[in-house]
Each structure stands twice: as structure tokens, then as C-alpha cells.
Amino acid sequence: MVRNHYGYGLLLCLVLSQPAYAQTDDGTAAFAKRDYRSALLNWQPRADQGDATAQYGLGRLYFFGLGVPPDSKQGIFWFRKAADQNNPYAERRLGLVYSVGEDDVAPDPEQANIWFQKAVAGLSKVAEDGDVMAQYLLGGMYSDGEGAEPDAAKANFWFQKAMGSFREQAEQGTTSAQYWLGQMYLNGQGVSRDVDQAIIWLSKAAEQGDLGAQLCLGEIYTYAQYDRKDSDMAIKWLTKAAEQGDPGAQKRLSAVYAERAHPADASASAYWYRRATDTEASSAAKDSPSEAVKPINLPFSSKN
Missing domain, CATH: 1.25.40.10 (Tetratricopeptide repeat domain)
Incomplete structure (x- = not known):
């Protein structure tokens, strides 16, 4: 996790x-x-x-x-x-x-x-059969002590396995691998935390249109804890995500413009907030399940 x-x-x-x-x-x-x-x-x-x-x-x-x-x-x-x-x-x-x-x-x-x-x-x-996502998740589970005692050595072993596979695929241009490699650098998983390396790999994925990477970069440049706060860069990546129709990115972009408090940014902030509202309204109408795909309404409790 x-x-x-x-x-x-x-x-x-x-x-x-x-x-x-x-x-x-x-x-x-x-x-x-x-x-x-x-x-x-x-x-x-x-x-x-x-x-x-x-x-x-x-x-x-x-x-x-x-x-x-x-x-x-x-x-x-x-x-x-x-x-x-x-x-x-x-x-x-x-x-x-x-x-x-x-x-x-x-x-x-x-x-x-x-x-x-x-x-x-x-x-x-x-x-053990080479599933890279299983390797990555095992690293997180051993790190967090989920299903086993926390074990830094085992966590690092599986993170290193996953990182090797992600790196090989990322260097070949695989977008998802670039994203995950960036995440591992950002979180210090199997490697010392390196925000600059995280940005390099997330940017490669983001340039290929990966929404998740664009959102992550927007957050990195928005929040001070990453020591890379830069509203211009946040706007760059959040705009790319917002233009893909993501309402959360649209709202975050609206907030970044509002926080800058420049007169020219006020209209941009209002524009993206309206876009987010319209996107959510449209999505709510479109996402109602049809008769053909109604969910099964069976009860669930912690006892069954």
C-alpha cells in the first residue's frame, strides 16, 4: 500500500x-x-x-x-x-x-x-513468476506490516525487484512504468527519496498524456512539502489534466489560479470552477447504470 x-x-x-x-x-x-x-x-x-x-x-x-x-x-x-x-x-x-x-x-x-x-x-x-505489480505491492505490505511483521529487508527486496522491471520498461517508453518508477522515487521505495528523479519520470509519462502523472506533477508543484512549489508549473500540468475532462483537476486548477490573486487569474479560476461543475453534472447523468447493468443488491456485513 x-x-x-x-x-x-x-x-x-x-x-x-x-x-x-x-x-x-x-x-x-x-x-x-x-x-x-x-x-x-x-x-x-x-x-x-x-x-x-x-x-x-x-x-x-x-x-x-x-x-x-x-x-x-x-x-x-x-x-x-x-x-x-x-x-x-x-x-x-x-x-x-x-x-x-x-x-x-x-x-x-x-x-x-x-x-x-x-x-x-x-x-x-x-x-516470483515475475508479476511486477505483485512485487511492488509486496514491498508495500512488508513495509507497512500488512499480513506480516514489518520487514525492511523483504520490503526492499521486492521494491528492488519491481524497480528493476519498471526501469527496464520505462526506458523503453512504457508510460505506466514511467509513472510507477516516478512514484517509487517520490516515496523512497527501494531507493532513497529523490523528488527530481520522480519529476523526470512522471514528466515522461505526463507528456504521453498519462492523467495520473499529470495530476501527480500538479500536486508536487502545488504543495510545499515537496520543496518544489511553483504555481506556473502546477498550472501547466493541471491544465493538461483538466483538459482531459477530470473534474478534480479542474477544481484544483481553479484553486491554484485563485491563490495567485492576480486580477487576470480571477477569470481563469471562475472558468475552471464552472467547467468542474459542468463536468460533474454531466458525469452524474451519464454514470447512472442502465437496466442491463443493475448492481446486485445483496446485503453485506462484517459477519458474512
Whole structure:
């Protein structure tokens, strides 16, 4: 689990980049393109038929409100379905749910630990086969003590494995690898924290149109804790993200303009705030599930 992220951009870029198990299906391809409606239409019938990959994917859509109104109960329902089939990513997600609580699911450290332990075992198998996202997540779990005692040596081992794969792919121009390599430098995972290196790799991904990287750069240049506060650079990257239609980027961009308090910036601030409002209204209308993809309304509690 990645820690120490600040603001909307860094949160959303992680949501957009969450790993998917068995990344070979059309639903996952649609999800990677942020075509959440297509992912939903692909995953829903397969999930109903017991496909664990589709169940995990569907859980992500509902849990994070991607292509559908946010519904954590539905998300948890599908995570459990996938976890019951030993999907390690779903097992980890349930561990996170029980560790902090969600809606009517009370925090339950014992249940969280059970699911984290299952996730560590499952992720270890695919990580040993070269799954880079499993390697990355294992690094975070050993670092944070999720499903095992905190173990800096094991965390570093898996982070180093992941970083090697990310670097190789990033140097070949793979956008997602550039993003994750930047994140590892930003968070000091498997390497000493290096904001300059983080910016280099995130910029490469952002220049290729990666929304998450654009949002992350906007946050880096907005907040003082990164020691790179620069409103012009924040505006540059947030504008690119805002122009992709992301309402959070539009609101953040509006706030950056407002904070500068220049007369010429006031109209820009108002413009982007209106754009964000219009985007959210449009998205709310478009994201209402059709009759063909209604969620399954089954109860969920921490006991079942």
C-alpha cells in the first residue's frame, strides 16, 4: 500500500493505476483506457458467471465510483466473491477494508490480518513468476506490516525487484512504468527519496498524456512539502489534466489560479470552477447504470 500521498491528484492517480489480476481481458484493456462503461459491460456478465478477474474488476468500479455511482457495498461484495476464489488483489483490498472500516463494515484488525496474510501468500506466488505489480505491492505490505511483521529487508527486496522491471520498461517508453518508477522515487521505495528523479519520470509519462502523472506533477508543484512549489508549473500540468475532462483537476486548477490573486487569474479560476461543475453534472447523468447493468443488491456485513 502506498503511503504519504497528499491531495486529490495523488489519490486519484493511484486509483487510476491500481493493478488488475490477470491483465489479459478486454475489460482490463478498457479500464486502462479509462473507458469504464465498456469495462463494466465486459465484466458484469463474466462476474455473474463466476470469473474472479471480472469480479475483482467490477469491485473496483463500484468501490471507487468509476463509470457507476460510488457504491462501496457493491464493491466489497464483488471483492469478496473474487477473494473467495483466491484472487490476491481482492484479498488485499478486503484487508484494507477491514483495517479502516467502510460504511457498515466496522474496523476489524483480526479480519484485516487474515485477508492480508492470504494476499501476501497469493501475491508471493505471482511475484516470483515475475508479476511486477505483485512485487511492488509486496514491498508495500512488508513495509507497512500488512499480513506480516514489518520487514525492511523483504520490503526492499521486492521494491528492488519491481524497480528493476519498471526501469527496464520505462526506458523503453512504457508510460505506466514511467509513472510507477516516478512514484517509487517520490516515496523512497527501494531507493532513497529523490523528488527530481520522480519529476523526470512522471514528466515522461505526463507528456504521453498519462492523467495520473499529470495530476501527480500538479500536486508536487502545488504543495510545499515537496520543496518544489511553483504555481506556473502546477498550472501547466493541471491544465493538461483538466483538459482531459477530470473534474478534480479542474477544481484544483481553479484553486491554484485563485491563490495567485492576480486580477487576470480571477477569470481563469471562475472558468475552471464552472467547467468542474459542468463536468460533474454531466458525469452524474451519464454514470447512472442502465437496466442491463443493475448492481446486485445483496446485503453485506462484517459477519458474512
